[in-house]
Amino acid sequence: MSEPKTPVPTPAGDTYKGWVFKWTNYIKGYQRRWFVLSNGLLSYYRTHAEMGHTCRGTINLATATITVDDACNFVISNGGAQTYHLKASCEVERQRWITALELAKAKAARMQAESDDSGDDFPSSSPPSAPGQGGGSQNSEVQSALRTLGSKVEDISTCNDLISKHGSALQRSLSELDSLRLTGEAGDKIRQVTERATLFRITSNAMINACRDFLALAQAHSKRLQKALQAERDQRVRLEETLEQLAKQHNHLERAFRGASQSNATADNKSASGPGKGEGSDEDDDNEFFDAMEEAPEFITVPADPHFHKRSSSNISGFNSEMCPDDQSLNEEPLAMNQESPSQGLVPLKKRRTRIADKPNYSLNLWSIMKNCIGKELSKIPMPVNFNEPISMLQRLSEDLEYHELLDKASKCQSSLEQMCYVAAFSVSSYSTTVHRTGKPFNPLLGETYELDRRRESGYRSLCEQVSHHPPAAAHHVISDRGWTLRQEITVASKFRGKYLSIMPLGTIHAIFEKGNNHYTWKKVTTTVHNIIVGKLWIDQSGEIDVVNHTTGDRCHLKFAPYSYFSRDVARKVTGVVMDKDGKAHYVLSGTWDEKMEFSRVMQSSLGGENGTEGKQKTVYQTLKAREVWRRNPLPEGADTMYYFTSLALTLNEYEEGISPTDSRRRPDQRLMEEGRWDEGNSEKQRLEEKQRIVRREREREAVSQRIASQPEEAVDEDSLTDPSLKSAPHDSHLALWFDRCEDQITGEQVHIYKGGYWEAKDRGIWEGCPDIY
Numbered sequence: 001m002s003e004p005k006t007p008v009p010t011p012a013g014d015t016y017k018g019w020v021f022k023w024t025n026y027i028k029g030y031q032r033r034w035f036v037l038s039n040g041l042l043s044y045y046r047t048h049a050e051m052g053h054t055c056r057g058t059i060n061l062a063t064a065t066i067t068v069d070d071a072c073n074f075v076i077s078n079g080g081a082q083t084y085h086l087k088a089s090c091e092v093e094r095q096r097w098i099t100a101l102e103l104a105k106a107k108a109a110r111m112q113a114e115s116d117d118s119g120d121d122f123p124s125s126s127p128p129s130a131p132g133q134g135g136g137s138q139n140s141e142v143q144s145a146l147r148t149l150g151s152k153v154e155d156i157s158t159c160n161d162l163i164s165k166h167g168s169a170l171q172r173s174l175s176e177l178d179s180l181r182l183t184g185e186a187g188d189k190i191r192q193v194t195e196r197a198t199l200f201r202i203t204s205n206a207m208i209n210a211c212r213d214f215l216a217l218a219q220a221h222s223k224r225l226q227k228a229l230q231a232e233r234d235q236r237v238r239l240e241e242t243l244e245q246l247a248k249q250h251n252h253l254e255r256a257f258r259g260a261s262q263s264n265a266t267a268d269n270k271s272a273s274g275p276g277k278g279e280g281s282d283e284d285d286d287n288e289f290f291d292a293m294e295e296a297p298e299f300i301t302v303p304a305d306p307h308f309h310k311r312s313s314s315n316i317s318g319f320n321s322e323m324c325p326d327d328q329s330l331n332e333e334p335l336a337m338n339q340e341s342p343s344q345g346l347v348p349l350k351k352r353r354t355r356i357a358d359k360p361n362y363s364l365n366l367w368s369i370m371k372n373c374i375g376k377e378l379s380k381i382p383m384p385v386n387f388n389e390p391i392s393m394l395q396r397l398s399e400d401l402e403y404h405e406l407l408d409k410a411s412k413c414q415s416s417l418e419q420m421c422y423v424a425a426f427s428v429s430s431y432s433t434t435v436h437r438t439g440k441p442f443n444p445l446l447g448e449t450y451e452l453d454r455r456r457e458s459g460y461r462s463l464c465e466q467v468s469h470h471p472p473a474a475a476h477h478v479i480s481d482r483g484w485t486l487r488q489e490i491t492v493a494s495k496f497r498g499k500y501l502s503i504m505p506l507g508t509i510h511a512i513f514e515k516g517n518n519h520y521t522w523k524k525v526t527t528t529v530h531n532i533i534v535g536k537l538w539i540d541q542s543g544e545i546d547v548v549n550h551t552t553g554d555r556c557h558l559k560f561a562p563y564s565y566f567s568r569d570v571a572r573k574v575t576g577v578v579m580d581k582d583g584k585a586h587y588v589l590s591g592t593w594d595e596k597m598e599f600s601r602v603m604q605s606s607l608g609g610e611n612g613t614e615g616k617q618k619t620v621y622q623t624l625k626a627r628e629v630w631r632r633n634p635l636p637e638g639a640d641t642m643y644y645f646t647s648l649a650l651t652l653n654e655y656e657e658g659i660s661p662t663d664s665r666r667r668p669d670q671r672l673m674e675e676g677r678w679d680e681g682n683s684e685k686q687r688l689e690e691k692q693r694i695v696r697r698e699r700e701r702e703a704v705s706q707r708i709a710s711q712p713e714e715a716v717d718e719d720s721l722t723d724p725s726l727k728s729a730p731h732d733s734h735l736a737l738w739f740d741r742c743e744d745q746i747t748g749e750q751v752h753i754y755k756g757g758y759w760e761a762k763d764r765g766i767w768e769g770c771p772d773i774y
Helices: 048-052 091-116 135-178 185-254 262-271 283-289 366-370 393-403 405-410 416-429 647-652 668-674 678-709 724-728 758-764
Strands: 010-012 015-025 029-038 041-045 057-060 065-068 073-077 083-087 299-303 388-392 440-442 449-454 460-469 472-480 484-496 500-506 509-513 519-522 526-530 538-549 555-560 573-579 585-592 596-611 617-623 627-631 739-743 750-754
Touching: 015 091, 029 048, 029 091, 041 048, 065 091, 073 091, 135 185, 388 393, 388 668, 393 416, 393 440, 393 449, 393 460, 393 472, 393 484, 393 647, 405 416, 405 484, 405 509, 416 509, 416 519, 416 538, 416 555, 416 573, 416 585, 416 596, 416 627, 449 758, 460 739, 460 750, 460 758, 472 750, 484 750, 585 617, 668 678
Parallel strands: 299 617, 388 440
Antiparallel strands: 010 015, 015 029, 015 083, 029 041, 041 057, 065 073, 073 083, 449 460, 460 472, 472 484, 484 500, 484 509, 500 526, 509 519, 519 538, 526 538, 538 555, 555 573, 573 585, 585 596, 596 617, 596 627, 739 750
């Protein structure tokens, strides 16, 4: 094996770092890794770039053994699961590493020994290490234990004083009896009792002295013991911080390709097609995590020469080297956008809230509720508010606009293919708010509405209405001053399967842009909530999305990879390809639905690479450098106590003047839950649901009456009044207030489309026809 020239490891204070070859497995042999020796720990990384986020392994030298095999090889082992077989480029370099390792090991062992008996080295008043660690409570427990110990010793001392006092009195009484000159057997008995009393007094005095010595010793060393306990607590805190860091590193391991550079990711894909390719794959990935076959990716991307299009194209069969005229201006530059005019007048905006009441910590017997719900439709299960979050499904649907700026940018694109990249990123961004959101939104009441007027801040107005209750369906319409319209009607089908909950949104989302009249449609993927009964709840998104431009025929196929413990891919991975109507690829999208999405322009495409799961060759795309198109906004401070709401979600239920009487902000059970009054919220929720049932039954009776009245007189008899077919037929004659039901011209589906009038009614302050649902 030819070894690249390895730089001499460089010391930096207590840190020692450099390239060393590490044995991986019998297929790949020794692979070059970047090793860092610091603070008695030897860690290694695949490249320099990984030092900031992904550590491939760490071994503690304090308990490790270092052995030399030959001129260049040496082994480091902790006697357990970690053993590193290393190889230096030459004997001199190996000796440098051996010397540095031995010094670091001696220092680590010495520090560990000093920390075991360094109780007096800590100050008497050590500050708390971090909030929430329980430092004050532990100190109070130590003080309480010491006080209790001292009290018990004082009790023993008091009892022994009494024993000594009474023993002395007994001894005097026996001496007085002895002086009475008793003869015979009585005198012998008295002398015997006197001797025993003397032995008892001597023993009691000895016990008293021992207890006093113990008390003095305990008092003398109590401060030292307290300091030692404080030192142990601090050490435990440091260990907890280390474990937290290791957990983060483990998380980064699952997202290794995301943290690595594009070139490293390319090398990984290349090495997957055959053994012995060197730097492309890591032994930890192969040996520790990926013991089963996972679904192979549909395509491979490799970096292209940025100036590829300037060279004449060679006549290689299967390559697609033509350039789309609309893409000529892109090259490696980001997608060109027209910036907003800075001369626009500044209008004072409404200050919106940034906090809600913290979530109460109420216990609940989950199984007692869930065991009767298996196999039922989720919308038909009476759930207490303990499982909810204080927003309705209409408000949750409005959260899709968290990253509305992607549509703002898309509306300014000159090319429909550029525009497709932003629309596809927008379709992915709506899932970023679901990572930690395990609470169930409130099921909207029939006729419930929700408006989100952000025209002054962001240029759009949004309206949702619950248009059906069984099955639950919500119609949503958004109009933006920045040249786009969004509409959707979503019906949620959900099933509880005992261990997990599947949520399947049904319906089509439409995005229409004034510029170019481009009309896009796509559907949502399946959401799965795991560990419903046992364990920590976590959410996954899986499935495929086809974003279609019905005006130009462009298409973007997005794939949401389901989470797998054995997969070598990044967790929550999303990949996609933007193609024109002829099937020619122009952009490749990649990223994760919980963090960011990137796009790369395709320069060439060909069939090649490793075979797929069905023996088909994968498509290899040569792309320019990836550019970020979307990144998730950070959660607000304290989000973990506020249902993990985003900054937008925190404002959704904030009360506003002039809203419709049916608006979700007026819903009392939801408001009570937000304020932390869950018991009252449960009672109010039952009242609202029962009221809705009464209204529905009345509406059904009216529908039956109208149906019977519309039949010929001779057909109406006693039997027809109790005809089961009449009872089983759907009688819900509810008509939406702000949406009309019609056939969609694009998809052919029966949908509800906004008919207008809501914002005009709000401006007038007249809400005629709004039902009394609360």
